[in-house]
Amino acid sequence: MRAVYQSLMAAARAHARWEIETSQVILRDRRKLLILFILTLPIIIPAIAFAAGALPDFIGSKSAFGPSHYTPTIFYGSILVGVCAGLITGCIGAGGGFVITPALMSLGVKGILAVGTDMFHIFAKAIMGTTIHKKLGNVNLALAVAFLVGSGLGVTGGGVLNRALFNYNPVLSDFVISSVYVVMLGFLGFYALYDFMSSRKARQQGAPGGHDDVHGGGSGELTAVARKLQSVNLPPMIKFDEDIVPGGRRVSAAFVALCGAVVGFVASILGVGGGFLTFPMFVYGLGVSTFTTVGTDILQIIFTAGYGAIAQYAVYGYVFYTLAMGMLLGSLLGIQLGALTTKCVPGIYIRAFYAIAILAGFVNRLFALPEKMAQMGYVKMDAATGKLIANIGAWIFFVLVAIFALWIITAFVRNIPRMRAESAMAAAGKE
Template identity: 55%
Template structure:
């Protein structure tokens, strides 16, 4: 198997693990009236205060220049709700994380990159706090595993946050270019691989090997090699799952935490995005222990990155975070219910196309950023035209996907009611 294919499988597993966590948390919030009232109670005063600020002191909030934060408008808040709905529809309907498109989508509606990352992280942190009942999961948490992982992830958030802030302080355009480039590379790789995988999967003869591979209980070759590295201190885990348990070097776990924290602080995707497949496929931790440890660490990783690296410097739009949270709660439920009436794996094709649309959107902004940095010499009409096409493609695909899912949901309300009964 090629390195590219392994990386794609890892990213896809990450996306699916994040989607499962997101769905579980959103369902937990919706089933609890107290949590819903808290969210609505937070949303109303924050929104009113930001409206007043935007009207009276919009220059403090920022102008349209690249050297200021995002200009606050009511349409941007409504767009944040729409971004949350779109990400929720992808998560609930496809079973793969919609977090890939949140930061690019916020940037596409005019939010500066560093604010988009900080706001997305805060949205993930708030959702984890609101929806996760840790005490129910503590029986599956390896405290030592989580502790060393969190030490590494906090270091990673320092590194990622310092890079983002350093670039922004040096030149805000560099920060925009860096974030857009990272997303363009990641989304391009994942999107085209996902499209090729979808086209391959529609052939009936290819569908049989996946289930056998998923049911393997044995360790992967990589996990065996990792656990054989006897670099003290060693962490024991999975004693309740496997006779005698397993052991792994704390240095390896902490190194994995550094990577997760770095990605969380750079991209705003949240620690849980990479943690699950890393624990299972690289560290060789059982799924039960991974779930508990993942939920335990995501609050601290996302929270520390959001608050310690972005919020204290003014790089979080709380109103937009609440808007995304409200939108995603709605979108996830609609998407999940729609899967009961939509058959076939063609919906995977929509996922691939939406990821490619995100890639096109971020890649289309790069020429303009390079021209503004005087690293490229192109006419204004050309770079503006490329950026406009990227926005049209991205929002066109997202809108089409959203309308398609919602139409399936409303046209099949009768079936959904009977299914619920």
């Protein structure tokens, strides 16, 4: 279990590093900032018109043909969601995307729309600030192609299933998405809390704290599963890691495509990049080095999110453009603040807040289930009680995330003089 958790955390950290690099590329490029401003004009102009009471019916009102109606409150709320997700990503160094879909659903956005919008937000960020050229040196082309073939099939399957569930029963669709998040966030959150408690105990006793580095799949020993799969001669075979292991290693393209199908399916169901599954599958399942896995993972995130967002959700009307742009704006700010805060906050506290943030998402979706089950007739509960339980979960979630965000921002503001002094000393040392 610990090995799985460590690999999931390694995947989250790799995705966070990519998000930080991407946001920095966007913010440092005036042309990309101009493009971002142009992209937000269709949102800003209606917001001004709405405030003046002149918003026409065909632009997102309740009578418009679309899955959600537009209000400035929804847009501003999406910015705050993006800021919080960005703070988690930048400060903790692990993906904050896990909280986006639960947060949007708590704001009243349908699950399928939250999933499609989150994927579109990931894709928009990747296209605007992609740093994939920096990672091409550790991408094995054959591995990437086989993985993306499987990923395309998986994303298609996930998108078809999500749309079928929504068309059959929108409540059932929300229930399924929430249930998957409950299982995933519950595992990550409780194990993260256990890892934090173990690390703090070890620190108090003077022993080395638990670390989250992932071993295996590099030049070390392979897992039993990896040895078994690499021993299967099922053409076409893919050779990889020649620069790391003498003679390299080989695995069937069928197994790589199967991993891609699983990652793509889960990513399409949850609206995430899928990197949290790529790592354990590649490193522990296929025996691929972490070095090669990072490059392949960044590549697959761009293609998986792009194909899923456009072909499986946007063309069917399940992408809320307003929210996607709001989250993009918020996350760019949040990631930068979070990344700067890590320089002045002890790592063990960052672990604790990561566990709390993940568990907040777990509680949020768990408390939403009774209302959905009552609406489908699975349990007897009056509507007011179900709504109250869901609201309690939403308040717990937003209060905990707000406390976390406030803590990061406060730590950042308090340490501005210190960071300026360190920057000045570094600049003086270069002269």
